[in-house]
Structures are given as structure tokens and as C-alpha cells.
Amino acid sequence: MSAPEMKKTILDFEKNFEWWWAAEKKRSKRLDYLRKAIWKKGAIGGLYAPGVKVDLERPVLQTEKAKELEFSPDPYVVKFAKMIAHCLDNKTIFITDHAQLVGYTGSLPNTISWDPSAASILSEEVYNDPTSTPEPVDKNLKIIEEVKAYWSGKTDLDKMMPHFDFDDLMKILSGSISWGIPLTRGGYSGKDYEYLMTGKRAFQDIIDQIDKNIEDADQKVHQPTAKREFFPLYEKMNNWEAMIIMLEAGIRIAKRYARLAKIIAENFETDPKRKQELLKIAETCERVPAHPPRNLQESLQYDIFIQMISRTEAIEGAWPARPDYYHGPYYDKDVNIDKTLTKEEAIDLVGEFLIRAAEVCQFKPKWSREGLQGIDGTWVWTLGGVNKDGSDACNDLTIAFMQAARLVRVANPTFAFRWHPRVKDEVMREIFECIRQGLGYPTLRNDPILIANAMHWHKHPIDEARTWVHQACMSPCPTTKHGFQPMRMANATANCAKIMEYVLSSGYDKTVNMQVGADTGDPRNFTDFEQVFEAWVKQMKTIFSILVRAVNMARVIGPKLTPRPFLSSISERSVESGLDVCEPSISRGNAWITAFTWVENIDSLAAVKKLVFDDKKYTMAELKEAIDKNWEGNEKMRIDFVRNAPKWGNDDNYVDDIMVRCLREAAKFSKEIECPCGNTWPILPENVSGNIHYANVVGALPNGRRLGDALYDGGISPGPGLDKKGPTAVLKSCAKIDHISDGRAFLLNQRLSPTQLEGEKGYQLWKAYIRTWADLGIDHVQFNMVDDKTLRSAQKEPENYQEVIVRVAGYSAHFVDISRKTQDNIIQRTVQGL
Amino acid sequence: MSRQRNKMREAYASVFGQQQPNHSDSIKDTQKVCGTCKKFSESSWSSDGRGSCDYLKFGTNIHSTPPTFVFEGDIGYLTKTLSSAANCNYYDKMEIIDKDGYECSDPRYRRSMRQFQD
Numbered sequence: 001m002s003a004p005e006m007k008k009t010i011l012d013f014e015k016n017f018e019w020w021w022a023a024e025k026k027r028s029k030r031l032d033y034l035r036k037a038i039w040k041k042g043a044i045g046g047l048y049a050p051g052v053k054v055d056l057e058r059p060v061l062q063t064e065k066a067k068e069l070e071f072s073p074d075p076y077v078v079k080f081a082k083m084i085a086h087c088l089d090n091k092t093i094f095i096t097d098h099a100q101l102v103g104y105t106g107s108l109p110n111t112i113s114w115d116p117s118a119a120s121i122l123s124e125e126v127y128n129d130p131t132s133t134p135e136p137v138d139k140n141l142k143i144i145e146e147v148k149a150y151w152s153g154k155t156d157l158d159k160m161m162p163h164f165d166f167d168d169l170m171k172i173l174s175g176s177i178s179w180g181i182p183l184t185r186g187g188y189s190g191k192d193y194e195y196l197m198t199g200k201r202a203f204q205d206i207i208d209q210i211d212k213n214i215e216d217a218d219q220k221v222h223q224p225t226a227k228r229e230f231f232p233l234y235e236k237m238n239n240w241e242a243m244i245i246m247l248e249a250g251i252r253i254a255k256r257y258a259r260l261a262k263i264i265a266e267n268f269e270t271d272p273k274r275k276q277e278l279l280k281i282a283e284t285c286e287r288v289p290a291h292p293p294r295n296l297q298e299s300l301q302y303d304i305f306i307q308m309i310s311r312t313e314a315i316e317g318a319w320p321a322r323p324d325y326y327h328g329p330y331y332d333k334d335v336n337i338d339k340t341l342t343k344e345e346a347i348d349l350v351g352e353f354l355i356r357a358a359e360v361c362q363f364k365p366k367w368s369r370e371g372l373q374g375i376d377g378t379w380v381w382t383l384g385g386v387n388k389d390g391s392d393a394c395n396d397l398t399i400a401f402m403q404a405a406r407l408v409r410v411a412n413p414t415f416a417f418r419w420h421p422r423v424k425d426e427v428m429r430e431i432f433e434c435i436r437q438g439l440g441y442p443t444l445r446n447d448p449i450l451i452a453n454a455m456h457w458h459k460h461p462i463d464e465a466r467t468w469v470h471q472a473c474m475s476p477c478p479t480t481k482h483g484f485q486p487m488r489m490a491n492a493t494a495n496c497a498k499i500m501e502y503v504l505s506s507g508y509d510k511t512v513n514m515q516v517g518a519d520t521g522d523p524r525n526f527t528d529f530e531q532v533f534e535a536w537v538k539q540m541k542t543i544f545s546i547l548v549r550a551v552n553m554a555r556v557i558g559p560k561l562t563p564r565p566f567l568s569s570i571s572e573r574s575v576e577s578g579l580d581v582c583e584p585s586i587s588r589g590n591a592w593i594t595a596f597t598w599v600e601n602i603d604s605l606a607a608v609k610k611l612v613f614d615d616k617k618y619t620m621a622e623l624k625e626a627i628d629k630n631w632e633g634n635e636k637m638r639i640d641f642v643r644n645a646p647k648w649g650n651d652d653n654y655v656d657d658i659m660v661r662c663l664r665e666a667a668k669f670s671k672e673i674e675c676p677c678g679n680t681w682p683i684l685p686e687n688v689s690g691n692i693h694y695a696n697v698v699g700a701l702p703n704g705r706r707l708g709d710a711l712y713d714g715g716i717s718p719g720p721g722l723d724k725k726g727p728t729a730v731l732k733s734c735a736k737i738d739h740i741s742d743g744r745a746f747l748l749n750q751r752l753s754p755t756q757l758e759g760e761k762g763y764q765l766w767k768a769y770i771r772t773w774a775d776l777g778i779d780h781v782q783f784n785m786v787d788d789k790t791l792r793s794a795q796k797e798p799e800n801y802q803e804v805i806v807r808v809a810g811y812s813a814h815f816v817d818i819s820r821k822t823q824d825n826i827i828q829r830t831v832q833g834l
Numbered sequence: 835m836s837r838q839r840n841k842m843r844e845a846y847a848s849v850f851g852q853q854q855p856n857h858s859d860s861i862k863d864t865q866k867v868c869g870t871c872k873k874f875s876e877s878s879w880s881s882d883g884r885g886s887c888d889y890l891k892f893g894t895n896i897h898s899t900p901p902t903f904v905f906e907g908d909i910g911y912l913t914k915t916l917s918s919a920a921n922c923n924y925y926d927k928m929e930i931i932d933k934d935g936y937e938c939s940d941p942r943y944r945r946s947m948r949q950f951q952d
Binding site for chain 2: 167511
């Protein structure tokens with residue numbers, strides 16, 4: 001901050017909408033220090049920030065243990081558990097100055113962890129990454145090379161891939177239609193929070209239960225009569241043994257942190273207050289995760305340890321959580337009942353918890369970093385909602401989280417609020433304040449709609465559906481024994497703009513030079529719109545089927561080839577059954593197909609219908625020729641398709657009916673295809689930053705798009721600048737969709753003006769908008785409320801705008817951490833006047 | 835085994851059967867590698883340098899002497915950014931756009947951000 005700006009007051013900054021400077025002045029010294037001590041882990045554009053280095057400690061530890069176990073008679077699941085336990089037992093641990101919470105997957109704050117056993121292609125990327133090799137580079141490249149060579153052919157992906165259909169596999173590998181890898185140890189992992197985080201048990205209790213299970217099983221298999229019903233027990237005992245190894249390792253690493261905190265307190269710390277804090281850390285880590293938490297600090301620490309161990313076992317792309325619901329009772333006890341914490345002290349803890357989450361990072365492939373610019377993964381934390389009995393679940397911690405978020409201004413985690421009609425005004429005001437202060441979150445979710453949605457698609461009983469959290473950015477998932485989803489494989493993410501592209505190329509993909517889609521015939525021969533639409537449906541089914549088949553296969557064989565002993569150990573259905581948590585037969589299923597780049601289809605179909613078949617201004621042959629040439633030499637025609645064909649988001653039935661029709665075809669198909677649990681595969685239109693990642697993969701389209709243009713920002717959001725009739729028209733278009741039965745969920749981005757929403761009048765305007773949104777039965781909306789001037793200034797002087805946050809799509813990011821193309825795309829989004 | 839399945843298995847093996855040329859090797863000859871050719875599309879699924887040629891088809895071998903070129907078939911020629919194109923008759927060097935590495939990475943490794951024609 002410059003000298004003149006140092007003299008400004010909090011009010012001055014707030015008047016100028018410079019919330020980040022105001023937050024710096026408002027937050028405690030501790031939070032200010034911890035916030036500034038964060039190493040930026042989200043990739044900028046596609047590369048990690050300078051100074052962020054891949055951690056080589058874990059890969060070396062894991063490899064040395066794997067070599068040691070090569071001739072061990074242990075089954076793979078036990079060997080794997082021993083490898084991970086070895087990493088946890090020997091990894092470097094540290095305590096950040098002024099911190100009250102501990103736990104990080106890397107050996108140093110600036111390191112990002114790399115799992116060499118996950119995928120060979122990932123390891124190759126670690127080797128080739130130009131910025132993240134730690135010093136000395138030559139020596140460390142040799143280490144990476146050795147580790148990479150050991151695991152080549154042995155990684156999870158190497159084991160899984162040969163089991164897939166090769167035809168499907170080559171199409172997925174082309175990168176044209178899919179985003180993600182079908183692995184049990186790489187994706188979005190839910191948790192059985194009802195088992196783990198309701199205070200009834202912790203690791204030691206689970207160990208005791210498993211010990212009993214093993215003993216019972218052992219007795220059975222040693223009975224004189226060898227019954228076939230006992231055969232499965234052999235495998236189960238192996239799984240249980242692996243689960244115990246993981247839980248005991250989890251307890252041991254916590255005690256290492258306790259010991260470290262005590263050593264620092266007793267031998268090095270001279271400040272008496274900090275000494276007490278370190279002793280409190282020691283006490284906390286002695287308690288959790290072995291035993292259930294007793295206070296807020298222990299509860300938050302317990303959560304961090306679970307995440308840390310889970311992220312040592314697997315590459316986790318999300319953080320499904322309901323922090324106010326599960327930590328709320330401890331907040332209430334400490335702040336309101338026992339009064340052992342003041343509100344300010346509680347905010348410090350909560351703010352630090354957000355910071356710990358923001359620091360989490362595992363080395364991810366570049367396609368993931370480009371699709372999720374500025375963040376490591378989508379930590380979308382679910383606030384609010386209802387209890388299992390339907391009553392309002394908001395509590396004081398709901399408010400505390402939002403207040404803390406405004407102070408620390410991290411982009412990740414981000415919040416999504418489960419709105420329902422009984423939410424109190426004070427909570428709505430907190431939500432509004434977060435949005436108004438430019439956090440880009442919470443997003444609003446329509447709780448009654450989404451509970452009904454979860455019951456409709458996956459037959460979750462109502463009390464389980466009411467526990468739902470965001471599995472990743474958008475999709476609800478219960479946190480219950482049979483309802484939670486252990487691994488959502490991102491491979492079921494479709495680049496839907498290709499559906500339209502393939503209608504015009506009869507399934508041939510020019511970018512990858514491959515027949516990917518169905519042969520739907522020469523589009524020049526289509527004589528009416530229904531033929532175009534029929535081809536569209538066929539291409540949609542073809543693409544979705546390719547992706548679903550691969551994920552289904554991975555779900556079926558994954559538990560045997562690539563088990564998850566830690567996640568199993570904290571899941572009731574696995575502790576009880578002895579089966580791996582990813583085993584489909586013990587899960588109800590919660591699958592969905594993420595539909596990237598969806599609206600391009602709608603606008604394109606509408607354009608073809610209008611300009612080719614209704615107005616007869618062009619023929620299909622002329623359109624195909626123009627598309628094949630990427631509109632070159634046809635600019636006037638292209639502008640016609642941009643401007644003079646109706647666009648989604650303007651309350652125009654001409655195009656809105658096409659949206660509904662497309663969704664209903666997809667919904668119908670969703671019920672024909674099955675997941676391994678026997679459940680359905682609904683679609684979920686949303687994008688993250690896939691609209692930029694795929695810009696150069698998707699060719700020209702009839703909505704006027706050229707190869708290389710950024711795609712729309714996703715979900716059911718209108719194309720940037722194409723919604724011309726105001727925010728109510730956007731809502732009315734969206735309301736024509738049935739948000740319960742037409743799909744899993746539907747992302748809607750809206751940009752609002754910060755000046756219009758000032759003061760009480762602004763709050764009432766926004767509240768009325770939310771009321772309309774809710775009454776129309778729309779399931780989702782999220783807001784950007786940062787003006788163009790600020791964003792353009794941030795592009796010119798990023799050093800002064802480090803904490804400006806924008807809502808990208810299903811997540812938020814710091815504006816300065818995303819690529820220029822993505823920044824411009826956000827600025828292009830229409831600012832709605834309410 | 836069906837011919838189609840066999841062909842697909844071979845194609846898969848051609849993608850995963852070889853390692854990307856090493857980091858240090860790349861310095862030797864970046865003038866004529868597949869990644870700097872206009873016809874190359876890096877896969878946006880695996881960002882470790884695998885990709886395909888949008889002109890040649892599977893069955894092509896640009897490393898043999900003499901090289902073999904195939905122009906028909908269902909699958910594009912699968913190659914990698916650092917594969918030598920020294921023997922390829924259809925190599926067409928792209929314009930290297932000088933951009934900050936955080937917008938799009940070094941052309942030796944990543945080029946999907948620059949595939950559009952300027």
C-alpha cells in the first residue's frame with residue numbers, strides 16, 4: 001500500500017468499494033499475518049506461481065517403501081496402506097508462526113505434494129513442468145526421473161486403462177470431448193460425515209470396532225466346516241487390516257504435531273501468550289483425531305487432519321463440507337455456553353481454518369489447472385440449509401464463517417448457501433454483505449428444489465437428502481452411510497459444444513483428426529430442423545455414452561485395483577462390511593455428467609432453425625461450408641448468425657423451448673444409462689473455466705463462434721453480452737426448465753452493479769431478486785459484483801489488487817491469478833441492473 | 835480379436851508405449867519437432883505433451899527410414915510435442931507467439947492456447 005493510502009480509513013476504502021484494503025485494516029494481527037503468509041497455490045493461467053515447488057519428500061518416501069514391500073506377501077491393499085503410513089510417519093512437519101491449527105500435505109509451506117503412484121502421465125508432467133522443479137534443478141530432476149521410472153507401468157492409471165474399451169479410450173484420450181481421469185484416487189471424494197463428525201466417535205473408536213470385526217471374521221473362517229459364505233471374509237479381513245494401519249498412522253502423525261508444539265513451547269518460545277497457544281495445539285493434537293473433539297479448535301483440527309490424510313492417500317479435486325453444521329455445536333458451546341472463547345477469538349480460529357484450506361495443494365495436470373484457473377480444486381463449502389427434520393439449520397457459526405471470509409478474502413474455499421424460506425434476515429444480510437464486498441460467494445442454492453432433485457434422481461430418502469453438501473462445484477450429495485459418494489470421477493465431464501460441431505461434421509473431429517462422434521449423415525442433406533435435432537440427439541447420446549462407460553468401468557474395477565483404505569476406514573458402510581468404500585454394491589450412487597459448454601448448443605440450434613429453415617436465408621450447404629472454413633470469407637454471414645438469431649436468456653420461447661427440449665432429451669437418456677449402483681446419470685450444465693480451456697479445441701459453430709473464441713461461461717448462463725432484456729428475462733428463461741427433473745443442477749452466473757446495491761435500498765433490491773429467483777423454482781445463482789473499472793485497473797496494476805475476487809463459474813478465484821483471456825471473458829459478462 | 839479392436843489397441847500402445855523425450859533432449863532440436871508444427875494439436879486431456887496431427891493418420895511413422903505416411907483412417911497420427919519431425923515432409927512451422935508463460939506455456943510443452951489462426 002502506498003503512503004497516501006496508508007492514511008485512509010476503513011470507511012474511505014469501503015466508500016470506494018476497495019474491500020480488500022478495508023479487510024486488511026479490520027482483521028486481527030494474527031489473521032493479517034497468516035493471510036499474507038499464504039503461498040499462492042492456484043495456478044495462474046496454467047503455471048504454478050514463482051516459488052511454488054513440487055515436494056519431493058513424499059514421492060521418495062513412498063517409492064522407498066514400495067521397493068521394500070515388493071517381495072512382501074501382503075495383499076496390495078495392505079501394502080498400499082503401509083506405503084501411505086510410512087509417508088505420514090516420516091514426512092517433515094511444521095507449525096506456522098502465530099497459527100493455532102496445523103497440518104499440511106507438503107514438507108514446507110511453498111511445496112505442493114506429488115503422488116507418483118497415481119498416473120504416469122502426471123509424473124511425466126512433473127518432470128517437464130518448467131517452473132516447479134525445486135533447486136538444485138539438475139539434482140532434483142534426476143530424483144524425479146528415478147521416481148518416475150520406478151512407477152512407470154505401476155501407477156493406478158496404468159493398471160486401469162487396459163480394462164477400458166479401446167475405442168472409447170482413444171476418443172477420451174483425444175481430449176476433444178472429455179475432461180478428467182477415471183480413477184478412485186483422483187477426483188472428488190465425499191465423506192460420511194454423519195459417521196465421522198457428529199461427535200459420536202473418532203479414530204480410536206473405529207479401530208476398536210474394526211478389531212472386533214476382524215476377530216469375529218477370524219473365528220468364522222476357522223470353524224471346522226468350511227462354508228462358502230465365509231469366503232468373502234478373507235478379502236474383508238485384508239481391507240480391515242489396511243483400514244487400521246491408516247487410522248493408527250493418522251493418530252501417530254497428530255501426536256508428532258503435539259510433540260513438536262510442546263518442544264517449541266518448552267524450549268524456544270519466549271512470549272508467554274504464544275507458549276500457551278502452542279501448549280493448546282499440543283493438547284488438541286493429543287486429543288484428535290484419536291478421540292472426538294470437545295471444543296471448536298479440536299473440531300476444526302480434526303477436520304484438517306482428516307483432509308490431510310485423505311489427500312495423502314489420493315488426489316482430491318474437491319472438499320465437500322458442511323462446516324457450520326458439523327462444527328456449529330462446538331462454536332455454540334465455546335462462545336455461548338461455556339464462554340471459553342470470545343466471538344473475536346472464534347473468528348480468528350474460523351478465519352485461520354479458511355486460510356489452512358486455501359493453502360491446500362496437490363500437483364495437478366495442466367488441463368486441470370487451465371480448467372480451474374487460480375485454484376487447486378473446488379472447495380465449495382455448504383452453509384445453511386435444513387436439519388434432517390426440515391427445520392432451519394443456520395446457526396451462529398454460519399454467520400461467523402461469512403464474517404471471517406470477508407476478513408481473510410480467500411478465493412477458495414468458497415461458500416454455497418442452501419437457501420430456504422425460513423432463513424432469517426440476519427443471515428441473508430450476511431450473505432448479501434459477502435456478495436456486495438466482492439467475494440463472489442456465497443452462491444445461492446434453492447434447498448427445497450435440490451432436496452427434491454436428490455430424491456428424484458438418486459432415490460435418496462428425504463432425511464438423507466436433507467444432509468446434502470456440494471460434492472464439487474454444484475452437485476448435491478448426502479453425507480450418509482449409503483448416500484455419500486466416495487469418488488466422483490471427473491471423466492464424466494462432457495465438452496458439449498462438440499455435440500453441435502459433430503452434427504455438422506457427421507461426428508468427425510477436425511481438431512484431433514478423428515471420428516469421435518456418430519455418423520449422422522451429411523448435414524447438407526437435412527431438409528428440416530427435425531433432422532438436425534435428431535442428429536443432435538444421436539451425437540449427445542454417443543458422447544455421453546463414451547464417458548459413462550469409462551467411468552462405470554473404473555467404478556467397478558477400481559476398488560480391487562486401486563483401493564482407498566483410509567477413506568474406507570472413516571466410512572460406516574466399509575467399516576461394517578469390510579468392503580472398499582468405492583465398491584458400488586454398498587452405495588446408492590450419486591453420479592452425474594457435468595455438461596461443459598452447453599448453451600452453445602441451444603443458441604446454435606436456434607440459429608439454424610431460424611436462419612436456415614424458417615427464414616430460408618441460407619442453406620445447410622452454405623452453413624456447412626462457412627463452418628468448415630471457420631467463417632473465413634463469411635464475416636457478414638457470421639454476424640447474421642450472432643445478431644439475428646434469438647439467443648438464450650431473453651425470455652424468448654423460440655430459443656427457450658429448444659433449451660427445454662434438449663434438456664429433456666438428455667434427461668430421458670439419463671434414465672436409460674445406469675451407474676454401477678443401478679442409479680441414473682443426470683446431466684449438470686456448468687463450466688468452471690472449461691470455456692477457456694476448450695477455446696482452441698472446439699471449432700466454429702452456428703451461434704457465430706469461431707475456433708479460438710472463448711466459449712460461454714457455462715451452465716445455463718447466457719452468452720456474455722447476449723442477454724439483452726435484463727435480469728428478470730434471464731430468470732424467466734431459466735424458470736422454464738424444471739430444476740428437479742430436467743437435470744442434476746444448473747449453474748447461473750449473474751453480474752450485478754456494486755453502486756446499485758449500496759445501502760439498505762440495495763439490500764432490499766437484491767432480496768427481492770432472490771425472492772423472484774426462489775419463487776421461479778431456479779436451483780442456483782451466483783454473483784459477481786466488481787465493476788469494470790476495478791477489473792481493468794487490476795489488469796494494469798495487479799500488485800494493488802491481490803485480494804480482488806471474482807466468480808469464475810462454479811468457483812471463485814483471485815482476479816490476478818487467472819489468465820488474461822479469462823479475465824476479459826469475465827469483464828464481458830453483462831452487468832444486470834436490478 | 836476384431837480388426838477395429840486390434841487397431842485401437844495398437845493406437846493406445848503408440849500413445850502410452852513411449853516416454854516423452856527428456857527435458858534436456860528438447861534443447862537439442864526445437865526447430866523441427868511436432869509441437870512447433872501448425873498441424874499439431876496437443877491433447878487437452880493429458881497435458882504431458884501427447885497430441886495428434888490433423889493431417890496424417892494412424893499408421894504413419896515419421897521416424898522410420900524412409901518415413902511412412904498414411905492419409906486415410908479413423909484416428910489421427912498420435913505423436914508428442916517433442917517428437918522429432920526431421921523426416922516429416924508435411925512439417926509446417928508455426929509462428930511462435932511471444933507471450934508470457936503464464937498465459938500460455940513454453941511452445942515446447944504446451945500450445946493449445948495458440949492453436950487459433952491469427
